Structures are given as structure tokens and as C-alpha cells.
Amino acid sequence: MATKKSPQSDYSESSIRVLKGLEPVKQRPGMYTRTENPLHIIQEVIDNASDEALGGFCKNILVTLNTDGSVSVEDDGRGIPVGMHPEEKVPTVEIVFTRLHAGGKFDKGSGGAYSFSGGLHGVGVSVTNALSSRLEITVWREGGEHHMVFADGDVIEKLKSRSLGREDNKKSGTRVTAWPNPKYFDSPAISQPELQRLLRSKAVLLPGVKVTLLNAKSGDSQTWQYDQGLRGYLMESLAQSSNAEPLIPLFEGEQYANADAEGFAEGEGAAWVVAWTEDGAIVRESYVNLIPTSAGGTHESGLREGLFGAVKSFVEMHSLLPKGVKLLPEDVFARVSFVLSAKVLDPQFQGQIKERLNSRDAVRLVSTYTRPALELWLNQHVEYGKKLADLVIKQAQNRLRSAQKVEKKKSSGVAVLPGKLTDCESSDISRNELFLVEGDSAGGSAKMGRDKEFQAILPLRGKVLNSWETERDRLFANNEIHDIAVAIGVDPHSKTDTIDFSGLRYGKICILSDADVDGSHIQVLLLTLFFRHFPQLIDRGNICIARPPLYRVDAPARGKKPAQKIYALDDGELEAIEDKLRKDGVKDSAWSISRFKGLGEMNAEQLWETTMNPDTRRLLPVSLGNFDLEASENRFNMLMGKGEAAARRAWIEEHGNEAEADI
Numbered sequence: 001m002a003t004k005k006s007p008q009s010d011y012s013e014s015s016i017r018v019l020k021g022l023e024p025v026k027q028r029p030g031m032y033t034r035t036e037n038p039l040h041i042i043q044e045v046i047d048n049a050s051d052e053a054l055g056g057f058c059k060n061i062l063v064t065l066n067t068d069g070s071v072s073v074e075d076d077g078r079g080i081p082v083g084m085h086p087e088e089k090v091p092t093v094e095i096v097f098t099r100l101h102a103g104g105k106f107d108k109g110s111g112g113a114y115s116f117s118g119g120l121h122g123v124g125v126s127v128t129n130a131l132s133s134r135l136e137i138t139v140w141r142e143g144g145e146h147h148m149v150f151a152d153g154d155v156i157e158k159l160k161s162r163s164l165g166r167e168d169n170k171k172s173g174t175r176v177t178a179w180p181n182p183k184y185f186d187s188p189a190i191s192q193p194e195l196q197r198l199l200r201s202k203a204v205l206l207p208g209v210k211v212t213l214l215n216a217k218s219g220d221s222q223t224w225q226y227d228q229g230l231r232g233y234l235m236e237s238l239a240q241s242s243n244a245e246p247l248i249p250l251f252e253g254e255q256y257a258n259a260d261a262e263g264f265a266e267g268e269g270a271a272w273v274v275a276w277t278e279d280g281a282i283v284r285e286s287y288v289n290l291i292p293t294s295a296g297g298t299h300e301s302g303l304r305e306g307l308f309g310a311v312k313s314f315v316e317m318h319s320l321l322p323k324g325v326k327l328l329p330e331d332v333f334a335r336v337s338f339v340l341s342a343k344v345l346d347p348q349f350q351g352q353i354k355e356r357l358n359s360r361d362a363v364r365l366v367s368t369y370t371r372p373a374l375e376l377w378l379n380q381h382v383e384y385g386k387k388l389a390d391l392v393i394k395q396a397q398n399r400l401r402s403a404q405k406v407e408k409k410k411s412s413g414v415a416v417l418p419g420k421l422t423d424c425e426s427s428d429i430s431r432n433e434l435f436l437v438e439g440d441s442a443g444g445s446a447k448m449g450r451d452k453e454f455q456a457i458l459p460l461r462g463k464v465l466n467s468w469e470t471e472r473d474r475l476f477a478n479n480e481i482h483d484i485a486v487a488i489g490v491d492p493h494s495k496t497d498t499i500d501f502s503g504l505r506y507g508k509i510c511i512l513s514d515a516d517v518d519g520s521h522i523q524v525l526l527l528t529l530f531f532r533h534f535p536q537l538i539d540r541g542n543i544c545i546a547r548p549p550l551y552r553v554d555a556p557a558r559g560k561k562p563a564q565k566i567y568a569l570d571d572g573e574l575e576a577i578e579d580k581l582r583k584d585g586v587k588d589s590a591w592s593i594s595r596f597k598g599l600g601e602m603n604a605e606q607l608w609e610t611t612m613n614p615d616t617r618r619l620l621p622v623s624l625g626n627f628d629l630e631a632s633e634n635r636f637n638m639l640m641g642k643g644e645a646a647a648r649r650a651w652i653e654e655h656g657n658e659a660e661a662d663i
Contacts, residue, residue: 022098022100022126022127022129022130022153024100025100025126025127025130025131025153026130026131026152026153026184029127029130029131029184032127033127033131035184035185035186036185036186036187037185037186037187037188037189037190037191038071038131038180038185038188038190039190039191039194039195039198041127041128041131041132041178041180042063042071042073042128042178042180042190042195043198044124044125044127044128045073045124045125045128045176045178046061046063046073046198046199046202047124047290047291048075048124048125048174049061049073049074049075049077049174050202050205050206050290051289051290052075052077052078053075053077053202053206053209054206054289054290057077057078058075058076058077058173058209059076059208059209059210060075060076060209060210060212061073061074061075061199061202061209061210061211061212062074062075062212062214063195063199063211063212063213063214064213064214064215064216065190065213065214065215065216065217066177066216067216067217068179069179069180069188070134070177070178070179071177071178071180071190072175072176072177073175073176073177074173074174074175074176075173075174075175076171076172076173077172077173077174078141078172078173079139079140079141079142079172079173079174080092080093080096080137080139080141080174081093081141082139082141082144082146082159082161091148091159093137093139093146093148093159094148094155094159096125096126097125097126097128097129097135097137097150098126098129098150098153098154098155099126100126125176126153128176128178129150129153129178130152130153131180131181131184131185132150132152132153132178132179132180132181133151133152133179133180133181134149134150134151134178134179135149135150135151135176135177135178135179136148136149136150136176136177137149137150137174137175137176137177138174138175139173139174139175140164140168140171140172140173140174141172142172143163143164143169143170144161144162144163144164145161145162145163145164146159146160146161147159147160147161148160152181195213196213196222198292199211199213199222199224200224200233201233201285201287201292202224202290203224203225203226204224204226204229204230204232204233204339205229205230205287205290205341206290207226207227207229208225209225210223210224210225211223211224211225212224229271230252230271230272230273230339230341231250231252231273233273233339234250234273234275234283234337234338234339235250235275237283237285237337237339238275238277238280238281238283238337241280241281241283242277242279242280242281243280244277244278244279244280244281245277246275246276246277247275247276247277247278247335247387247388247391248276248381248384248387248388249381249384250273250274250275251272251273251274251275251373251374251377252272252273252274253271253272253369253370253373254269254270254271254272255269255270255369255373256268256269256270256343257269262562263361263364263562264361264365264368264562265345265346265559265560265561265562266560267343267345267560268343268344268345268365269342269343269365269369270299270302270303270340270341270342270343270365270366270369270370271340271341272303272338272339272340272341272366272370273338273339274303274307274336274337274338274374275336275337275338276335276336276337276388276391277335277337278335278391282335282336282337283337283338283339284296284300284336284337284338285338285339285340286299286300286303286338286339286340286341286342287340287341287342288342288343288344288347288349288357288362289342289343289344289347290341291347291349293349293355293356293357294355295350295355295356296356296357297349297350297356297357297358297359297362298357298358298359298360298361298362298363298615298616299340299342299344299357299359299362299363299365299366300340300357301362301363301366301614301615301616302362302363302364302365302366302367302368302370302615303338303340303366303367303370304329304332304333305329305363305366305367305371305615306366306367306368306369306370306371306374307332307333307336307370307371307374308327308328308329308332308333309367309371309375310370310371310372310373310374310375310378311327311332311374311378311388311389311392312327312332313375314375314378314379314385314388314389315327315389315392315393317379318382318385318386318389320386320389320393321393322393322397324400325393325396325397325400326396326453327392327393327396328396328399328453330395330399331392331393331395331396331399332392332395334395335391335395340366342357342362342365342366344357344359344361344362344365345560345561346359346561347359347362360567360609360616361564363613363615363616399428416486417486417487418458418482418483418486418487420443420458420459420483421456421457421458421483421487422443422447422456422457422458423456424452424453424454424455424456425452425453425454426453426454428454429504429505429506429507430507431454431507432454432455432456432505432506432507432508433454433455433456433506433507433508433509433510434455434456434457434458434487434488434505434506434508434509434510435450435455435456435457435458435510435512435546435612436458436460436484436509436510436511436512436526437457437458437459437460437512437513437599438459438460438512438513438514438519438522438598438599439459439460439461439514439598439599439600440459440461441598441599441600442459442512442514442598442599442600442602442607443457443458443459444459444600445599445600445602445603445604445607446459446512446599446604446607446612448604449603449604449605449606449607449608449612450608450612451608451612455612456487456506458483458484458487460480460484460522461480462480463521463522463525464478464480464481464522464525464526464529465478465480465481465525465529466525466528466640467481467525467528467529467532467533468528468532468636468637468640468641469640469641469642472492472533475492475533481529484529485534487505488504488505488506488509488534488537489503489504489505489506490503490504490534490537492533492534493533493534493535493536494535495535495536497536499536501536501540504542506542507542508542508544508619509530509537509542509543509544510544510545510546510619511523511526511527511543511544511545511546512546512548512599512611513599514548514596514597514598514599515547515548515549515550515569515570515596516550516597516598519598523545524639524640527543527622528636528640530543530622531632531636532636538622538623538624541621541623543621543622544619544620544621544622545619545620545622546611546612546617546618546619546620547569547611547617547618547619547620548596548599548602548607548610548611549567549568549569549596549610549611550568550569550570550571550574550595550596551567551568551573551574551593551594551595551596552565552566552567552568552593552594552596552606553565553566553567553568553574553577553578553581553591553592553593553594554591554592554593554594555577555581555586555591556586556590556591558581558584558585558586559584559585561584567610569618574593578591638651639651
């Protein structure tokens with residue numbers, strides 16, 4: 001029975017606190033930026049200057065490390081607009097620095113300020129302002145100089161303007177000087193090597209733009225301006241990291257969609273330079289609209305897919321592949337160094353710090369342009385193509401030898417696999433995946449949509465037994481649990497048992513159920529099984545939940561963006577997609593929404609693209625999170641125990657609205 005709380009803990013209207021302006025950033029800075037040091041909030045300002053250069057409006061970017069600990073970023077672009085905003089009735093420059101989700105990058109139409117920019121979050125320089133004890137902004141624009149000052153995100157000196165003299169009246173640009181507030185960061189010092197690397201990469205990606213770093217304390221300055229662009233950058237990086245010579249000449253190119261391109265917006269595309277080396281360090285850098293994506297993402301997946309498709313085609317055309325050897329993408333990609341710069345009209349990043357690109361269309365975008373170009377080049381230079389094929393085939397043979405060594409360690413007593421298991425071909429346990437799929441119809445779509453090389457499918461009929469109070473020796477009386485255990489190759493066990501995992505057949509065991517209440521119930525029953533009887537699989541990170549979408553939005557073409565099929569995980573994502581379409585000027589009646597009642601309604605191609613493709617899916621690893629083992633066991637016992645109905649009911653009455661977030 002729930003205990004009665006004191007009046008002081010009442011949950012009433014006054015308990016709801018609305019964070020206004022920049023308060024959310026100050027409360028949770030880690031949600032908006034890296035907090036190791038202030039580099040990322042300075043990068044937001046540098047990115048704004050880079051976007052001006054990307055649009056062709058800026059030729060010089062100067063970053064100054066001042067003696068008082070502040071950092072200045074100055075460009076000779078158009079200057080941030082300073083006039084009164086037509087809706088908000090305050091200077092536009094003030095809105096840019098004090099409002100989240102405000103900026104010129106939301107307007108992607110043909111008349112927008114930025115066709116291609118670093119993102120759509122609109123929380124860039126406003127985060128810089130929120131986390132700085134002081135910030136000064138000077139704008140030169142339309143024959144005037146405009147200046148204003150902020151402290152802790154608030155205006156302390158309103159916008160002041162003065163006319164420039166005749167010799168300066170054509171000057172334009174922006175200078176932002178920020179004093180990062182040390183209380184928000186682990187260290188107040190910006191990493192010099194990281195800053196230098198960032199600025200050098202901007203120069204590489206912006207041909208003809210001069211990028212300068214000035215240290216006012218020491219008087220030292222560095223300037224980067226690359227004539228060779230990506231090629232020069234990669235060759236210099238390889239020389240510095242390993243001095244390794246490329247096996248064949250660099251593969252480089254760039255291609256962007258024209259107005260007639262089907263499925264892509266005009267101007268979308270990529271520039272790339274790729275090197276294969278036999279030894280030494282690997283250099284891999286990628287960017288989206290000049291934003292460094294250190295964690296990679298879908299554009300890198302597109303490059304991998306394009307390179308693999310081209311090399312595989314060449315090898316097959318010239319009959320170079322030895323008998324019994326099958327090429328995989330990692331064989332082609334293992335010794336690849338590259339610099340990739342993608343242009344995506346509407347980039348979707350993972351988190352505000354934009355370390356990883358999540359846009360699904362970027363896989364097809366980059367692979368569509370890189371594969372034909374490499375295929376053509378290899379067939380024009382067959383001698384180099386054969387040298388590359390030798391390297392790739394050696395990688396595949398080494399992989400196969402490693403897998404065979406693992407096979408020999410396994411015990412000879414092999415259980416008969418379940419008849420309804422559709423197994424994969426690969427024997428590489430670290431790569432193999434097993435999908436536990438709700439229902440036979442969904443299992444059929446999954447079988448057709450999977451990559452049979454490394455993905456196995458086990459359809460489950462009905463709901464799995466609640467095994468929380470089932471004794472271990474009675475588990476196999478249930479057919480579904482028996483099939484799961486045999487397919488996985490690991491016997492039921494406890495937290496403290498010594499288990500031989502050499503029989504484990506899959507590195508990832510993925511629960512794939514409908515995105516509705518019944519699907520969530522099946523997830524809980526399977527998680528109960530693994531937590532109670534296979535807990536060490538959770539500890540090892542083998543258990544995951546696949547997250548299929550609940551909705552598909554068919555959006556019409558708008559501005560430069562072609563018609564799209566956009567998938568939404570839940571109601572919250574659907575609402576965000578609809579808001580974005582409205583901002584793009586699309587009428588509510590112009591898009592249609594389809595709701596997937598179950599996985600069986602998705603065809604094989606849709607299921608692959610949204611839920612099974614490692615490059616574009618959303619897979620949630622299962623772990624204990626903030627709970628310790630005892631707390632987790634108590635929670636499961638209350639939720640799944642047969643004699644806990646009263647406690648369960650009391651808990652649901654008190655916390656039912658929080659259940660999804662709390663479990």
C-alpha cells in the first residue's frame with residue numbers, strides 16, 4: 001500500500017517549473033555542449049563564421065586567444081542582422097544570442113539565408129552566451145558598427161550603433177568575444193591541439209578562405225589556407241601519423257545533385273579523398289556542412305557502402321576472388337584512410353554537440369556518388385585495381401582464419417537448432433545478430449529484409465511465459481524459451497555462475513516487437529527472462545531492443561527538398577516532424593500519416609531501412625542503468641511476481657504516468 005506523503009511534497013500546479021530563455025542550458029549544460037572544456041562553445045561561433053564562408057560571403061576567419069582568458073572570433077561575412085525582428089520586436093542579433101531554437105538556419109527555402117549549414121538545432125551561439133560570464137558582439141553591416149554586451153546570458157548593454165567613416169563604410173562582418181564561465185566546465189583551458197586541428201580542417205573544407213589563430217599572450221600566430229584541399233590535408237595527416245605511403249594513387253572526387261536529381265535536393269552531395277595503406281595508422285575524418293563528425297554517422301556508412309560495392313564489382317568482373325572467400329564491407333574498409341565532406345540540406349544529428357550524423361538519406365546520397373566513380377576509376381586503371389584487390393582479399397582471408405580459430409574452441413556437442421530459426425551465414429560471433437521477432441508475419445518480413453550474411457531471425461508465437469518465478473529446470477518445458485536458449489547457445493544461469501561463453505552464437509540478441517502496448521509487454525517478458533535466467537548476457541552487453549517506427553509521414557517537396565518518407569518512433573517524434581514541416585511552409589493537409597499497427601504491416605524494405613540496417617536503425621542496448629542489482633530485482637519482483645498484485649496496483653496508481661521513463 002502506498003504511504004501518504006506530507007503536505008510539503010504535494011504535486012500541484014506550483015510544482016511545475018517552466019525554464020525560460022537560457023535557463024535550461026545553465027541547469028543542464030551537458031545536454032547542450034561538452035563540459036570537459038569550453039572548446040565546443042567557441043566552436044559554435046566558429047561554425048557560424050564557417051557557414052558564412054560556405055555560402056560564399058566570407059574570405060577570412062580570425063580566432064584570437066586574448067590575454068584575459070577570453071576568445072574572439074571575427075569574420076568578414078555579411079554581419080548578423082541588427083534591425084528589429086518583425087515578430088519579436090527586439091533587435092534580431094539579441095534574439096540570436098538569447099533565444100533557443102532561433103537562427104537563420106531554420107529557413108531552408110530558396111530565399112533562405114543558409115541553404116546548407118551545420119544544423120537545425122538553433123541552440124548554438126545562444127549556448128555560448130548562456131555559459132559565458134561575459135560576451136561581447138560587434139557587427140559591421142550596411143555602413144554602421146553595432147555593439148552589445150551580455151553577462152551570464154542577459155543583456156547588460158543594449159545595442160548601440162554608430163556610422164562608419166567613408167573609408168570603412170563598406171566593412172562587413174561579425175566579431176564575438178566570449179569569456180567562458182569556468183563553473184560550467186571541468187577545466188577552463190581550451191586544448192590548443194584540438195583548436196588548431198579544428199581551424200585547420202575549416203581551411204581545408206573552405207577553399208580560398210584564410211583561417212588564422214592568434215595567441216595574444218605569446219604573440220604567436222598560425223594561418224591555414226589550402227590550395228590542394230582534401231588531398232593535401234589527407235597526405236599531410238598520413239605523413240604526420242605514420243609516414244605510410246598509399247598502396248595506389250588517391251581516389252578523390254566530388255559530386256553534387258543538380259535540380260533534376262531524383263530523391264536529392266539540389267546541391268546535396270559530397271567531396272572525398274580516400275587512401276589505402278598496407279600498414280601504419282589510419283586517418284579518418286568526416287564533416288557535414290563543415291561540422292566535424294568525430295563519431296561518424298550515416299555519411300561514413302554511405303562511403304563504406306560505395307567503396308565496398310565498387311571493389312566487389314571489380315573483383316567479380318575480373319574473377320580475382322579465390323574459392324571459399326567472400327568479401328565483406330569491413331575487408332574493403334579495414335585499411336582505408338579518408339577525408340569526407342558531405343553537404344546535406346536538412347541534417348539530423350545525434351545530440352546538440354553534432355558528433356554523429358543520423359540522417360538516413362545520407363547513406364544513399366554518399367554511396368550513390370562514390371560507387372560509380374570508384375568503379376569507373378578501377379576499370380580505367382586495372383593494374384591499380386588488382387593491387388587493391390590483393391590487399392582486400394588478404395584482409396578477408398585473415399578474417400576467415402580468425403573465425404576458424406574461434407570455431408575450434410567450441411565444444412563438439414552441438415544441440416539441434418530450432419526448426420523455425422533462420423540462421424545467418426557468418427561464423428563471426430562479434431558481428432552476428434539474432435532478432436527475436438514478435439509473430440510469424442513479422443518474422444516473414446524480417447527474413448526477407450535482413451542481411452542473411454550476419455542476421456538471424458527467430459519468430460516467436462504469442463507472448464513468452466512470465467519466467468520470473470519459474471525454476472531453472474522447468475524453463476525448457478516452454479517451447480519458446482527452449483528455442484531461444486538453444487539458438488543463443490548459452491544455458492540459463494545466475495549472476496554468480498561460471499559460464500562458458502564459447503558456445504554463444506550471436507554478439508547481439510535483439511528484441512524486435514511492435515511499437516505498441518502489446519509489443520512493450522513482449523519486451524518486458526523477454527527482458528524478465530534475460531534478467532532472471534541469462535543475467536550475464538546483459539552484463540556483457542549482448543541484449544538490445546530494436547526500435548521500429550510507429551508512424552510514417554509522406555512529406556511533399558518543399559523548397560529545395562524533394563518529397564520524403566519520414567519515420568517517427570512515437571507520438572513525440574511525429575509532433576516534431578509536423579512542426580518542422582509547418583516551419584518549412586507546408587500546409588497541414590499536404591502531408592499524410594500512416595500508422596503501423598504492427599511489424600507485419602511493414603514490407604521487407606521498410607523493416608530493413610528503419611529497424612535492421614546497422615547504418616540507419618535505432619538499437620537500444622540493455623543495461624542496469626542507475627539501478628543496482630538488488631534494486632532491480634526488487635522492482636522486477638514487484639512488477640512480475642504473482643503474489644505482488646496489491647503492491648503492483650499501489651505502485652501503478654502512484655507512478656503509472658512515470659512507468660515508461662522509470663523502469
